[in-house]
Amino acid sequence: AQSVTQPDIHITVSEGASLELRCNYSYGATPYLFWYVQSPGQGLQLLLKYFSGDTLVQGIKGFEAEFKRSQSSFNLRKPSVHWSDAAEYFCAVGAESGGGADGLTFGKGTHLIIQP
């Protein structure tokens, strides 16, 4: 069964500092990996996704993530955070669709706090 681990429940970063959120996954084949962001009281918005190809993927809002197969990781990074980045971040792993009806398996989330 697939699973996702986000080791950090809370992370506090100063505005303007760099950010890295960790994500480790367990999956039997090549995974499809995602990062979603959830602002308070809102649904989830896709930041970026990895299916294949270049292991460094760029997303919206200046975020990027790197897929490392040897470490089973898909960490999210941002060079300089803004106060508006304060939110809950979810890593997710999924199966290839096209007959595959699996939903995504989500990590438990990392709550990002931005200090002025």
Place this chain on the structure above:
Amino acid sequence: NAGVTQTPKFQVLKTGQSMTLQCAQDMNHEYMSWYRQDPGMGLRLIHYSVGAGITDQGEVPNGYNVSRSTTEDFPLRLLSAAPSQTSVYFCASRPTSEAGELFFGEGSRLTVL
């Protein structure tokens, strides 16, 4: 440009009452799903559907029913609400051809007393 629309946004029930959470999408997506979000638990899949007339169970289906009579709608029914069903519920959809990426509604917060 509605996307995925959920109603109601907030609901309070008493134990044993029934209710339906509505979900509609206007993107002609074949795949629709319901998740529940609980503190420290992330999102867990309740039920999903790959097209009209087809539904299946996810990770936590007990206490919930679904049906899919049209492509657009995917209601979630609680037949006899329990306090353990207090949660935030999210409906999500995707085109079956698009691997994995889900489009989420804004959520429905349910409290069962």
